[in-house]
Amino acid sequence: xxxxxxxxxxxxxxxxLEPKMFDxxxxxxxxxxxxxxxxxxxxxxxxxxxxxxxxxxxxxLYNLLxxxxxxxxxxxxxxxxxxxxxxNKLNCLKFADGRSTALASLQKTG
Numbered sequence: 001x002x003x004x005x006x007x008x009x010x011x012x013x014x015x016x017l018e019p020k021m022f023d024x025x026x027x028x029x030x031x032x033x034x035x036x037x038x039x040x041x042x043x044x045x046x047x048x049x050x051x052x053x054x055x056x057x058x059x060x061l062y063n064l065l066x067x068x069x070x071x072x073x074x075x076x077x078x079x080x081x082x083x084x085x086x087x088n089k090l091n092c093l094k095f096a097d098g099r100s101t102a103l104a105s106l107q108k109t110g
Contacts (some may be wrong), residue, residue, distance in 0.1 A: 042074045
């Protein structure tokens, strides 16, 4: 599984390629609904394309986390995928260049 409890309050997800990505993001959503107490880092290191269903699942995660007052950071996102998020008006998403930067930003906030 590519989902790890990195710390007590941070879940780290090494995203697999679609369609496995969908299942992983659904598991993360269930975890958020059960726990109500975690920040999420989505690592896009192995991802070079994302489709509508993947984007939709990320928006669901984002909205769940906002509801519970937690955060999500996307890291190692290629310029191509960032442009997809931007063109879909998802400027609310937080990005970090690397995993350590993403984790550090969440440790500071909670």
